Amino acid sequence: MATLTDVIDRPTSQSGLWSWITTVDHKRIGVLYGVTAFIFLLLGGIEAGIIRLQLSVPDSTLVSADTFNQMFTMHGTTMIFLVIMPLSASFFNFVIPLAIGARDVAFPRLNAFSYWVFLFGGLLLNASFLTNQAPDAGWFSYANLTEKPFSANQGLDYWALGLQVLGVSSLAAAFNFIVTIVNMRAPGMSLMRMPLFVWMTLVTSILLVLAFPVITVGLIELTFDRNFGTNFFVPEGGGDPILWQHLFWVFGHPEVYILILPAMGIVSEVLPTFSRKPLFGYPVVVFSGVVIGIMGWAVWSHHMFTVGLGPVAVTVFMITTMLIAVPTGVKIFNWIGTLWGGQVDLKTAMLFALGFVALFIVGGLSGVSHAVAPSDNQQQDTYYIVAHIHYVLFGGALFGIFAGVYYWFPKLTGKLFHEGLGKLHFWLYFIGMNVTFFPMHYLGLNGMPRRIYTYASEFGWDGLNMLASLGYLVLFVGTLIFIVNVLISLRKEPDAGHDPWDAPGLEWSIASPPPSYNFAKIPEVEGLDHYWIVKRRAAAEGRPVTEPEAYVDPSTIHMPDPSYWPLVTAIGVLILAGGMLFDTGWDYIRFPIPFIGGIICFIGIIAWANEPPAKEHAGGDHHAEGGHGMEHHPATATAAVMERPAGAGAGAVTVRLLCSNCGNQLSSSFRFCPYCGGAVESPAEPDHQEG
Amino acid sequence: MAHHTEISHHAPEEEHPTTTGINNRKLLMWVFLSSDCLFFGSLIATYMVYRGQSLVGPYPVDIIDVPITTISTFVLLCSSFAMVRALAATNEDRQGAIIFWLLTTAVLGAIFIGFQVYEFNLFKTEGLRIDTNLFGTTFFTLTGFHGAHVTLGIVWLLGLAWVAKRGRLGPKTALDVELAGLYWHFVDIVWIVIFTLLYLIGGFDTGPAGDPSLVPHSITGFLGLI
Numbered sequence: 001m002a003t004l005t006d007v008i009d010r011p012t013s014q015s016g017l018w019s020w021i022t023t024v025d026h027k028r029i030g031v032l033y034g035v036t037a038f039i040f041l042l043l044g045g046i047e048a049g050i051i052r053l054q055l056s057v058p059d060s061t062l063v064s065a066d067t068f069n070q071m072f073t074m075h076g077t078t079m080i081f082l083v084i085m086p087l088s089a090s091f092f093n094f095v096i097p098l099a100i101g102a103r104d105v106a107f108p109r110l111n112a113f114s115y116w117v118f119l120f121g122g123l124l125l126n127a128s129f130l131t132n133q134a135p136d137a138g139w140f141s142y143a144n145l146t147e148k149p150f151s152a153n154q155g156l157d158y159w160a161l162g163l164q165v166l167g168v169s170s171l172a173a174a175f176n177f178i179v180t181i182v183n184m185r186a187p188g189m190s191l192m193r194m195p196l197f198v199w200m201t202l203v204t205s206i207l208l209v210l211a212f213p214v215i216t217v218g219l220i221e222l223t224f225d226r227n228f229g230t231n232f233f234v235p236e237g238g239g240d241p242i243l244w245q246h247l248f249w250v251f252g253h254p255e256v257y258i259l260i261l262p263a264m265g266i267v268s269e270v271l272p273t274f275s276r277k278p279l280f281g282y283p284v285v286v287f288s289g290v291v292i293g294i295m296g297w298a299v300w301s302h303h304m305f306t307v308g309l310g311p312v313a314v315t316v317f318m319i320t321t322m323l324i325a326v327p328t329g330v331k332i333f334n335w336i337g338t339l340w341g342g343q344v345d346l347k348t349a350m351l352f353a354l355g356f357v358a359l360f361i362v363g364g365l366s367g368v369s370h371a372v373a374p375s376d377n378q379q380q381d382t383y384y385i386v387a388h389i390h391y392v393l394f395g396g397a398l399f400g401i402f403a404g405v406y407y408w409f410p411k412l413t414g415k416l417f418h419e420g421l422g423k424l425h426f427w428l429y430f431i432g433m434n435v436t437f438f439p440m441h442y443l444g445l446n447g448m449p450r451r452i453y454t455y456a457s458e459f460g461w462d463g464l465n466m467l468a469s470l471g472y473l474v475l476f477v478g479t480l481i482f483i484v485n486v487l488i489s490l491r492k493e494p495d496a497g498h499d500p501w502d503a504p505g506l507e508w509s510i511a512s513p514p515p516s517y518n519f520a521k522i523p524e525v526e527g528l529d530h531y532w533i534v535k536r537r538a539a540a541e542g543r544p545v546t547e548p549e550a551y552v553d554p555s556t557i558h559m560p561d562p563s564y565w566p567l568v569t570a571i572g573v574l575i576l577a578g579g580m581l582f583d584t585g586w587d588y589i590r591f592p593i594p595f596i597g598g599i600i601c602f603i604g605i606i607a608w609a610n611e612p613p614a615k616e617h618a619g620g621d622h623h624a625e626g627g628h629g630m631e632h633h634p635a636t637a638t639a640a641v642m643e644r645p646a647g648a649g650a651g652a653v654t655v656r657l658l659c660s661n662c663g664n665q666l667s668s669s670f671r672f673c674p675y676c677g678g679a680v681e682s683p684a685e686p687d688h689q690e691g
Numbered sequence: 692m693a694h695h696t697e698i699s700h701h702a703p704e705e706e707h708p709t710t711t712g713i714n715n716r717k718l719l720m721w722v723f724l725s726s727d728c729l730f731f732g733s734l735i736a737t738y739m740v741y742r743g744q745s746l747v748g749p750y751p752v753d754i755i756d757v758p759i760t761t762i763s764t765f766v767l768l769c770s771s772f773a774m775v776r777a778l779a780a781t782n783e784d785r786q787g788a789i790i791f792w793l794l795t796t797a798v799l800g801a802i803f804i805g806f807q808v809y810e811f812n813l814f815k816t817e818g819l820r821i822d823t824n825l826f827g828t829t830f831f832t833l834t835g836f837h838g839a840h841v842t843l844g845i846v847w848l849l850g851l852a853w854v855a856k857r858g859r860l861g862p863k864t865a866l867d868v869e870l871a872g873l874y875w876h877f878v879d880i881v882w883i884v885i886f887t888l889l890y891l892i893g894g895f896d897t898g899p900a901g902d903p904s905l906v907p908h909s910i911t912g913f914l915g916l917i
Contacts, residue, residue: 106715106719107715107719171726174722175719175722175723175726176719178718178722179715179718179719179722182710182711182713182718183709183710183711183713183715183718184709184710184715185710189710209722209725209726210725210726210729211729212726213726213727213728213729213730213732213733214729214733216730216733217730217733217734217737218733220832220836221737221832224821224828224832228821228822229821229822230821230822230828230832231822231824231825231828232737232828232829237746237824237825237828238741238744238745238746238824238825239741239825239828240740240741243737243740243741247733247737250733606850
């Protein structure tokens with residue numbers, strides 16, 4: 001197959017469509033993830049709009065019950081699998097290598113593969129609309145509603161196969177980020193010096209790796225039931241529909257933390273930056289995040305309190321669910337502690353982060369209220385649950401993600417968002433979110449079940465439903481404002497500089513937008529909040545940092561080359577999965593199309609394996625394979641260009657900042673000690689160290 | 692591409708330093724295997740949940756043939772030994788031995804798959820299909836996915852043998868063999884769990900009514916085949 005990679009030249013374009021299709025650059029893949037997921041956000045938003053329009057008045061006949069079922073199913077599935085997860089993945093891609101001081105992820109081509117598989121999975125799922133058989137069994141598709149007799153069309157097959165494909169994408173990405181974070185950190189970046197977002201990405205990736213196989217098995221069993229006549233969830237054959245619920249929620253509850261932990265990580269970056277203080281109690285926040293990741297495995301049956309698991313199981317899961325509120329609460333207090341005594345700068349990113357904390361508290365409290373099984377019996381399948389999930393996923397995850405968008409956009413583009421429009425976006429979202437979802441608490445407690453397509457006026461739900469629908473309009477306008485803001489900001493001249501927020505992360509020490517190689521010289525990390533340490537020391541020495549790391553000729557640094565094969569393999573995966581929808585009904589070759597997909601996959605993988613990560617350069621100077629362009633080689637010809645003040649590394653001068661009250665050593669300069677609240681001494685005299 | 696570059700890009704030369712000192716690809720394989728553990732764990736859990744829940748026969752006791760599967764299990768375990776020898780030969784740069792042991796591993800794996808195909812066909816003729824009862828449903832799904840893993844491993848080993856034939860495996864590229872080995876041993880270990888649960892423990896399960904008309908069938912089937 002080496003012949004194949006000989007015949008087909010490596011893609012070389014640096015700009016234009018092909019450069020994006022063949023890219024393996026983590027920053028570009030991050031952009032692809034972000035833009036694609038945002039388009040799916042608009043799609044999911046339109047589905048939500050149809051739901052709200054239908055429910056705004058009683059006895060509405062705008063859409064049929066069938067259409068309504070399709071809308072809420074696709075809305076939930078889209079928002080979870082095609083919006084929040086890939087938006088988080090977008091940040092993983094763009095931020096993680098920059099934040100740990102690496103030149104790319106560990107497996108750049110695998111990363112491209114993840115993106116393409118995600119895109120195709122999303123398209124496969126939504127292709128169901130084209131054949132007018134969108135899935136309609138809710139986003140968790142409870143058996144036996146999903147069995148052939150009750151869902152005769154192929155909607156659930158689209159759903160199951162689409163999620164399988166998306167699972168491949170998520171797993172590949174999670175493998176990649178675990179290896180990247182564990183293995184690709186810059187020298188000096190020990191685990192407890194990793195930024196919180198990196199930590200949360202690691203925990204999220206581990207959850208993905210362990211949770212997705214469970215839903216994979218569940219989906220396989222569902223597909224087999226529907227297509228091969230097995231009896232996994234068919235009571236007539238002895239099967240038990242409850243098994244689906246267990247499989248789904250053993251995956252589904254860790255999935256909840258997969259959705260929220262990245263947002264928590266983003267917020268833990270944004271709050272310290274705009275409070276001009278290190279994160280309060282960093283080790284405790286890390287520990288809480290890890291504990292949430294572990295305990296997330298012990299709470300799944302709280303989704304099933306009304307199933308009839310028996311008092312012992314219900315009590316156990318009730319207690320574990322209440323316990324998991326503890327590390328979450330610890331995080332909230334740490335975020336508030338970060339704000340306390342800080343110089344709070346209410347930029348848009350900060351507003352979204354604060355909105356996250358506020359709304360997540362509301363969602364967390366309603367969550368605790370249905371951790372209590374007796375109370376949950378009243379709330380199960382009502383709008384109270386709908387309110388809760390939207391407070392944690394919209395007010396929580398999405399607000400955290402928008403905080404990240406406003407925070408890292410200048411790094412990505414070199415341009416600042418329009419602050420006025422940004423703040424307008426925030427307030428429209430904050431108000432619209434509460435107007436839409438807060439009334440749902442009352443609707444739910446007044447007995448309005450979720451997933452009903454209409455209701456009679458006598459129930460007295462009219463007013464609040466209309467209010468919720470009006471709130472949707474506010475959110476709609478807010479989204480338009482955001483789009484306008486992006487378009488306006490992109491047309492501007494670059495005005496952000498490399499470090500607009502005076503931020504602590506490594507990513508702010510390089511130019512905006514970052515050069516293709518990220519770091520010309522791999523930084524030596526001196527501590528948590530490394531860039532603050534560097535900047536404060538330089539300022540104390542009277543030569544403040546004003547410039548990013550100097551630009552070097554990218555051709556002097558080995559980077560992985562673009563490749564066709566991730567895309568080819570992903571197309572194979574699409575045909576493999578999508579082909580399952582075409583059942584010929586013949587013996588032995590009921591499903592011929594997946595074989596074609598399998599062959600394409602096979603060719604793609606073989607060619608991929610035979611293709612070196614980077615093209616050979618003249619002179620036999622190989623840095624291929626394994627290193628993937630990430631090698632910490634002393635970048636040729638870069639050292640001379642390096643003129644960063646107080647360049648990290650040899651001969652460094654360290655300044656010790658000590659709290660005058662408790663004597664704790666502090667990693668950057670601020671007015672109050674985060675440990676005891678005491679005033680901070682002015683910098684002690686420089687402590688010269690010999691290189 | 693010229694021959695010398697082929698060699699070089701397959702040789703990681705001295706590994707680039709990683710934070711932990713573990714090679715990236717090896718770490719990736721371990722993380723993948725941890726994920727695969729949960730995959731088989733879920734399938735095995737499904738089998739255990741539905742053990743003894745079949746409403747109609749054939750039940751395991753009617754159809755499971757422990758002796759014959761013991762033989763195929765032994766063959767699969769031997770293949771792990773061959774895999775170890777293949778890696779050792781790679782590290783010692785004995786080119787002929789690399790190919791021999793890789794092919795031996797693949798052939799032993801193929802024999803195991805042959806036993807499985809025979810077993811599946813036998814069950815089919817004896818009236819157990821994937822849609823017959825919960826035993827058939829869970830048995831074929833679990834062992835089928837394991838068989839798919841073994842088949843994938845065989846393809847991988849044959850690919851490696853082909854690479855070895857071109858003289859491109861050696862101490863510097865031993866990781867390529869080691870990764871295949873990790874996968875292969877993992878699939879073997881999974882089979883030990885499956886064999887224990889589905890054959891040694893669950894293989895004698897009777898139906899809810901203990902239908903006496905169905906005679907336990909064991910090595911007789913195998914002898915009949917001979």
